[in-house]
Amino acid sequence: MFKNVRHFARRSTALQTSTIRSYSITGARAHQAFKVNSDRLWKDIHKTAQWSAPNATTEAGGLSRLSGTIEDKMARDWFADQVKSLGAKSYTVNATGSQFATFSGRGDSIPPIAMGSHLDSVTTGGRFDGPLGVIGALEVVRSFREQGIEHFAPISIINWTNEEGARFFPPLGSSCVFAGQSTVNAAHESKANNGSGETLGDALMSIGYVGNGPNTFEEFPLSAHFEIHVEQARALEKAGKPVGWVEGWQGISVFEATFRGEDGHANTYPMHGRRDALVGASRLIVELDNLAHVADGYTTATNIQSGPVGSCNIQSSTKLVFCLMHKELLSLNNMGQQAHEKARSIASMHGLELEWSRAMHLEPGHFWEEAVDCVRRACGGDRGMGARTDTAHDSTMTQLVCPTAMVFARSKDGVSHAAHEWTNREDCAESASVLGRAVLNFDQTLKKKHS
Amino acid sequence: MFKNVRHFARRSTALQTSTIRSYSITGARAHQAFKVNSDRLWKDIHKTAQWSAPNATTEAGGLSRLSGTIEDKMARDWFADQVKSLGAKSYTVNATGSQFATFSGRGDSIPPIAMGSHLDSVTTGGRFDGPLGVIGALEVVRSFREQGIEHFAPISIINWTNEEGARFFPPLGSSCVFAGQSTVNAAHESKANNGSGETLGDALMSIGYVGNGPNTFEEFPLSAHFEIHVEQARALEKAGKPVGWVEGWQGISVFEATFRGEDGHANTYPMHGRRDALVGASRLIVELDNLAHVADGYTTATNIQSGPVGSCNIQSSTKLVFCLMHKELLSLNNMGQQAHEKARSIASMHGLELEWSRAMHLEPGHFWEEAVDCVRRACGGDRGMGARTDTAHDSTMTQLVCPTAMVFARSKDGVSHAAHEWTNREDCAESASVLGRAVLNFDQTLKKKHS
CATH class of the missing domain: 3.40.630.10 (Zn peptidases)
Incomplete structure (x- = not known):
């Protein structure tokens, strides 16, 4: 990559x-x-x-x-x-x-x-x-x-x-x-x-x-x-x-965020203690949608790839690509920081590892x-x-x-x-x-x- | 299918x-x-x-x-x-x-x-x-x-x-x-x-x-x-x-839910009025995670496929597979109803169409x-x-x-x-x-x- x-x-x-x-x-x-x-x-x-x-x-x-x-x-x-x-x-x-x-x-x-x-x-x-x-x-x-x-x-x-x-x-x-x-x-x-x-x-x-x-x-x-x-x-x-x-x-930042949790059976693993990467990623998507309105900017989750692919496993790895947009550089950077804080908080809540990178950053100009x-x-x-x-x-x-x-x-x-x-x-x-x-x-x- | x-x-x-x-x-x-x-x-x-x-x-x-x-x-x-x-x-x-x-x-x-x-x-x-x-x-x-x-x-x-x-x-x-x-x-x-x-x-x-x-x-x-x-x-x-x-x-119900929204540019489409299928699906996944605890059952989203695949489009179609589990049939059925109500409410909130089907239902026995x-x-x-x-x-x-x-x-x-x-x-x-x-x-x- x-x-x-x-x-x-x-x-x-x-x-x-x-x-x-x-x-x-x-x-x-x-x-x-x-x-x-x-x-x-x-x-x-x-x-x-x-x-x-x-x-x-x-x-x-x-x-x-x-x-x-x-x-x-x-x-x-x-x-x-x-x-x-x-x-x-x-x-x-x-x-x-x-x-x-x-x-x-x-x-x-x-x-x-x-x-x-x-x-x-x-x-x-x-x-x-x-x-x-x-x-x-x-x-x-x-x-x-x-x-x-x-x-x-x-x-x-x-x-x-x-x-x-x-x-x-x-x-x-x-x-x-x-x-x-x-x-x-x-x-x-x-x-x-x-x-x-x-x-x-x-x-x-x-x-x-x-x-x-x-x-x-x-x-x-x-x-x-x-x-x-x-x-x-x-x-x-x-x-x-x-x-x-x-x-x-307007300025644009594109991020890649991967949550990594733990493999386990979808039907039998107790709810308490799960490390479900897809639940973590979903919480972040909802937070990003809210963030757009709070910050008067734009946010979009543009790609999600989650695995293991199947129908009876807890998702142990979910990768998101999302973009943040704002007319003002300071606000754009603040949005990036807030998104990262939310992702870290979600990772902590669900026992997930978080890989985070800003793949692209175009300052407004x-x-x-x-x-x-x-x-x-x-x-x-x-x-x-x-x-x-x-x-x-x-x-x-x-x-x-x-x-x-x-x-x-x-x-x-x-x-x-x-x-x-x-x-x-x-x-x-x-x-x-x-x-x-x-x-x-x-x-x-x-x-x-x-x- | x-x-x-x-x-x-x-x-x-x-x-x-x-x-x-x-x-x-x-x-x-x-x-x-x-x-x-x-x-x-x-x-x-x-x-x-x-x-x-x-x-x-x-x-x-x-x-x-x-x-x-x-x-x-x-x-x-x-x-x-x-x-x-x-x-x-x-x-x-x-x-x-x-x-x-x-x-x-x-x-x-x-x-x-x-x-x-x-x-x-x-x-x-x-x-x-x-x-x-x-x-x-x-x-x-x-x-x-x-x-x-x-x-x-x-x-x-x-x-x-x-x-x-x-x-x-x-x-x-x-x-x-x-x-x-x-x-x-x-x-x-x-x-x-x-x-x-x-x-x-x-x-x-x-x-x-x-x-x-x-x-x-x-x-x-x-x-x-x-x-x-x-x-x-x-x-x-x-x-x-x-x-x-x-x-x-224990009983298990497996559902397929597809949210369909509208294609649009990830960076330029105004936040208000978007019909973002992935945001809808993410809200449902978060709700399902909560539902497990409220109902004293289990819930797992086991597969997500979202498109168009890319990095600069609002997601216009997101398909989820998820399962609900409970020891008691009545509670299992109630969970299914609640999940459906939440999905409908989310679809309404985001202007999405919802396809919903129960693909499998195993009564506890x-x-x-x-x-x-x-x-x-x-x-x-x-x-x-x-x-x-x-x-x-x-x-x-x-x-x-x-x-x-x-x-x-x-x-x-x-x-x-x-x-x-x-x-x-x-x-x-x-x-x-x-x-x-x-x-x-x-x-x-x-x-x-x-x-």
Whole structure:
């Protein structure tokens, strides 16, 4: 299992000073009219949704495309074909399976501006969380080409591997390595959440997606990273805005807690003296649910694996994965402490051993102002609004190493990670158009700086 | 999944009157000296423990031999070789994999007296729960042969399939069909507790143990059924008795409860309005733990399967298996009602749908007095005592159709279903000697009746 605590806080100056930190906001009014082909984008979102494992989610119009599965391979192969036929200067797959396609600009000696997201989904996912970011980026480049729109910086499209962490834990599997927060080996050793012992590395190998492309920002510097994502909340919907610029994110801590008790017969072992790991874990889940309300944050137990599997044994080992979320760092840290205290108290009450680790910690933060401003301006007029994401994205990794911002597309009812996740055709197109304009805005500043 | 509620209460007169309901207690003092070969029994218990899946339990000296696995096949093959080399008149395997070996008596026209138990174990089992009953029976027949002890009735040794229900639910997989409480098809369709979709039927087929032997009592009537089992409690140990006669059992209800909620993102879905199935199931587990103490019974949640598996989704479906135990039927039924009320209340609180079914219901009861008396007399002097089992056995199925009694062997600390389950050599041997003497006692009554 991946042992290091991933504590994501923006790194200090070394890398940041190597990228663009200041520039003047300039015009480029011509680019403000840029629009993608909404029909083509819409068609591809739904066409690619065919590569989905058959289950109730798929039947309900959702998407189930776990990392390293055959469905993932089909979507990846399609993406590779698309970028090659669009004339990518380079196309590579790195060791953690991420696909990088780069298109020449006129100033090819500077690092590319990247647009990236993920084609993988959760088991019970929708068609937009992830795919909109990748297919939207593809549509931007197609439309640039068609409309003869030139750019100074090269432009890269990235399909990041295992963003969701749905099949293999932890999430942000590849962008995390890219940002120097983990290693290729650790990512390859990411274990299956179902306890089967499978690893991400083996799964990627099985679909032929372990390549020799760049794994880190040091190997493949970016001038910036932009990402479209569905909002997964209702701020835009309530305000009647189709798009938004994402100013920052709430903090997230992910913990693994394992209670270990004692084996014994379910029917005959006296109640007094039992060391039932599942009762302990259940008490913690109930406490976590209460904690969310007390702390005005969010808590979710996302995975439980308990054994011995059977029907007539006291459960002697129960492993939980859960996440705590809060807008404020201090409150997030307090929630983590309280959760740990409750778990220790429960372990004491039930005579259990407790293994406790914080597997991931993303401090709340803000995207890079110069990148956010490019998105804000790209939204145009009163079409957009500032918003915050409540979860982590590949962009919350890239922001550690380069100017990063995100475009939000309005979500119906704020639903995501569910079959009925929905963003309508016009909002998808508008978010992609904003992405393209934001890239052109950022490109203007690079051009000015380097010419 | 097996749909019928298995409501185990002894059937009325039709079958019982076809068997021996009354007899006089007679002498047969010669048989009271019968003893098995303790070294051979002990050696075989430990020799057969080699057929065990490698895991922490096995390393700690326990046994992990799930039904239908290659280890199960090895133990079965050994058993078949042993009974054949002992000169069994017949050896058959039935459709649910149970092995029947029958040895001639002088009055071969009457149904055999059976000694049976199971060679399968739970995942984290010990070496005695099950194997002592089968290998002890084998040792009885070997010793009868060696010592020239004749019997009037034929004698059968039975290795019942899937008593534990550890790999496939429900337990008592074959004896339950034998007693007319289920069908071969339903047993074959018993699903894996790990949610893999495997079935008992497929597993038995894969090890070559689906045979054409007798499946039911109607096809293979027994004059009686006797079984040795480790006590799994501390009554004998506290009283300083190596053996006991089992007078009855406590009642057990096994329930399956599935909470269904709504898919959603673990980080972004507002706390208020969530329909989190795992929180609901956890509240029920905590309530069940409390219920045991309030009702002076036992409760255990023995299996939890929750999904979608991943690390960033609210759990939308959580299935629990749990059992309730009580000495008194009324209290057991009340516990079942209270558990259901609590589950409904939790479902209401969290906006969940609830699927609820009682998968098994074994009323508390008493073994057949004429069979128990044979064990009581076989214990001899003050070596034994009356006791009660707190769980179900193959004998709690056979008692539905024929005179049945059990022999208890003292358990160290009352532990079972754990690697450190232990019954010492002398107690194993004494329990097998008691089993042999009890069979001879019962045989005396049959002989008297038929001669």
